[in-house]
Amino acid sequence: MTDSHADIYGRYLHAGAISRDPDAFAELFTEDGVYEAPLLPEDGPLPRRLTGRAAIRGGIGAFQQGEPGEVDPSRSGFVLHGTADPDVFIAETDAVVGGAAIALVQIFRLREGRIASLRDYFTPALMDGTATPHR
Template sequence: MSRTPQEIFQSYVHAGAMTRNADALAECFTEDGVFEAPLMPAGAAFPRRLEGRAEIRAAMAAYYERQATGDGRAPNVERSAYVLHTTADPDVFIAEIDTVFDGDDGEEDRAVSLVQIVRVRDGRIARLRDYFSPDLMD
């Protein structure tokens, strides 16, 4: 039985943004899956393009480890939202995402909007293109 776009997306968000579990995130992808952040400049801390489950696992584990020394703020699930859009191609869906991070004492909340285009195969992500402002990953 094939998973729905909703199920695939929820697994991906839980593994990545919510728990920062590189192993679980990599398992959301096909063995030859591709994760892309096309707007990221070359050499940025956040990877621009990862090919294959093993590379996704290793690179995201390293990225999450570097982030562990940062502010470590998690998204405010109650205030964040997303809408999934299906397309004429049943293997492609688009995620329109608005994530809110609570501000620290006296800081304003931080809202992040982005779009992801997801191509699936056999219930896993075959290609994910993540479009967001690179300065959000500083």
């Protein structure tokens, strides 16, 4: 049985934002998976592109250690959108991270139940500390 988009996104959300477990996060990707955040500054705390599980594990792990912001699930939410391609879905997320409101749009491309490619578009202010505090 193939996992639903909601199942995959739920595991992604838990590994990346709740438990902040870079090993579990990386295991969601194919061996050659790609994580991209094209809106990030070139010299930001997270590389714009990470290719392969080892690079994803290391990059996300380093980012999480340097950015202690915790997600407030009670003030965060998401909507998933399917596409004509059953291996592609889009997540729209509004979250409160470290007390700041952020917005994200993520495009997931799957292969055999794992993330082959993830393009992560999020509030650049999250990286430079200018994100607006949530009230």
